[in-house]
Amino acid sequence: MALGAIGAIYQASATEIDRRNYPPPGQLVDIGGYKLHLSCSGEGSPTVILDALFPGTVSNWVWIQPEIARTTSVCAYDRAGLGWSESGPEPRDAQQQARELHALLTNAGIPGPYILVGHSLGGLSVRMFAAQYPDEVSGMVLIEGTNPDAWKRLGKPEGVGVDRNQLAMAPFLAQLGIFRLGLIPSYSPDPDLPPQQRLEIESFFHSVKSLETIRAVDASFSAALDQVRNAGGLGSKPLAIVLGSQGDGASEPLRELFVQQAALSTNSLTRLIDGATHAGLVDNQHYASQTSAVILHVVEAVRTGQPLEPDQLR
Numbered sequence: 001m002a003l004g005a006i007g008a009i010y011q012a013s014a015t016e017i018d019r020r021n022y023p024p025p026g027q028l029v030d031i032g033g034y035k036l037h038l039s040c041s042g043e044g045s046p047t048v049i050l051d052a053l054f055p056g057t058v059s060n061w062v063w064i065q066p067e068i069a070r071t072t073s074v075c076a077y078d079r080a081g082l083g084w085s086e087s088g089p090e091p092r093d094a095q096q097q098a099r100e101l102h103a104l105l106t107n108a109g110i111p112g113p114y115i116l117v118g119h120s121l122g123g124l125s126v127r128m129f130a131a132q133y134p135d136e137v138s139g140m141v142l143i144e145g146t147n148p149d150a151w152k153r154l155g156k157p158e159g160v161g162v163d164r165n166q167l168a169m170a171p172f173l174a175q176l177g178i179f180r181l182g183l184i185p186s187y188s189p190d191p192d193l194p195p196q197q198r199l200e201i202e203s204f205f206h207s208v209k210s211l212e213t214i215r216a217v218d219a220s221f222s223a224a225l226d227q228v229r230n231a232g233g234l235g236s237k238p239l240a241i242v243l244g245s246q247g248d249g250a251s252e253p254l255r256e257l258f259v260q261q262a263a264l265s266t267n268s269l270t271r272l273i274d275g276a277t278h279a280g281l282v283d284n285q286h287y288a289s290q291t292s293a294v295i296l297h298v299v300e301a302v303r304t305g306q307p308l309e310p311d312q313l314r
Contacts, residue, residue: 024084031103037084038077042069050076057083059197064287081213091220094128094227113138124271132230138302139238146226147257160218190283238301239265244276269308
């Protein structure tokens with residue numbers, strides 16, 4: 001009991017120090033009793049919305065957001081319970097996340113139309129947003145965006161990949177400082193990110209909130225997959241699929257599922273970035289610059305009304 005009390009005091013003190021050392025780079029916007037973190041830069045239309053991999057944060061877009069901001073408006077945000085965003089109500093499924101993103105953009109006064117960029121599980125959120133608010137979406141980029149049929153194709157249980165009994169205990173253990181002390185391994189930031197962003201992400205991973213959010217997302221996982229599985233397509237709106245040759249796209253079954261999503265639009269392209277890993281498509285400066293070029297190609301297509309020209313990107 002004494003050790004538990006000491007661990008809890010240590011966790012609370014370290015969390016407060018992290019809060020002071022790593023203030024939010026953007027603004028906290030109230031969306032109805034809780035606040036989400038939004039960081040915007042650049043000028044012009046359409047506005048690009050960046051939705052990170054799970055359990056990533058605004059910090060993961062450090063290489064890409066400045067590149068896009070040179071050409072148009074771009075906003076990165078933290079889904080509820082991630083990064084600097086406050087926790088939101090459950091279930092943490094795709095429909096809830098899409099509603100929250102819409103409320104965030106509305107309350108922050110960020111005008112559409114939007115080009116939605118979803119990395120990994122962020123692909124579920126942006127596809128759901130496009131289904132619920134089609135008139136506000138002008139294009140989309142899926143960076144190895146999750147296909148809701150992936151788990152069935154691989155014969156794996158649907159979830160975040162952590163045993164649910166362990167997830168049930170994780171927030172309690174986090175309160176005792178167990179994860180912060182490294183006594184049990186947890187998520188870690190990508191070493192390809194700059195030092196500041198690695199520290200920001202690490203401070204989030206050490207928080208009790210991070211484990212509570214991971215548990216909540218896992219509990220709603222199958223429902224989220226079903227919601228996106230039944231969502232519609234994009235018609236003729238520009239859609240780019242970005243894959244890494246060393247990422248999940250290196251697996252033939254997953255590559256097929258990623259490429260299948262190109263059929264969501266009659267105006268789509270698929271780009272394979274040689275050497276990039278799943279996270280490295282965004283977190284690695286070299287590969288992120290190539291991912292940014294694809295996003296900007298979609299921006300140009302939206303502005304001009306011209307179809308995507310894949311040969312320009314090879």
